[in-house]
Amino acid sequence: MRQGILLYGPPAAGKDTITAALTELDARYVPFTRLKVGTGKSEGYRMGTAEQLAALETRGDVIYRNNRYGNVYVVDRPSLDQVMEGGRTPVVHLGQMVGIEQVAALFPARWVRVLLWCSKETTAQRSPQRGDTDTAARLATWDTTQADLAAHPRAQWELRVDTDMTAPREAAQRIDDIVRATSPRS
Secondary structure, three states, X not given: OOEEEEEEOOOOXXXXXXXXXXXXXXXXXXXXXXXXXXXXXXXXOEEEOHHHHHHHHHHOOEEEEEEEOOXXXXXXXXXXXXXXXXXXXXXXXXXXXXXXXXXXXXXXXEEEEEXXXXXXXXXXXXXXXXXXXXXXXXXXHHHHXXXXXXXXXXXXXXXXXXXXXXXXXXXHHHHHHHHHHHOOOO
């Protein structure tokens, strides 16, 4: 069975950093690059057009889309299929509970769900350090993420990591342990 990792958390909780630690730990972990339609930061995204998005939607290949920071972000079926080829394990970053639910429900795989958390103060410190020019918007999203999480008290997590207190390599190792424990390859 195919496997994937869903990382959920507020801005600057460490999704990119922990994904990098996972890829260093094992080459089968691959960052999933969401399609982004809009402007701003392009690193870590596949930049696309409104026409590309419309074509994906017409074919029913959009698993999840959300609008944030004036852009559209998309998890699409063809890209997830491609990244899972050869037994690779995609690491998908999401900041909305509905996204976690939709990906898990609409794309058949064994999904390891990980909640990454940090304080709002940590987001305020990390955001400009990583080059964000819209830290105020990131802090507003932190509030939205906290409310989103509170609205889903029955959410199932295989792991919760407080990134204020846990080093990225330690978090990656804990995630890898869970993936291996649930993997038919282990």
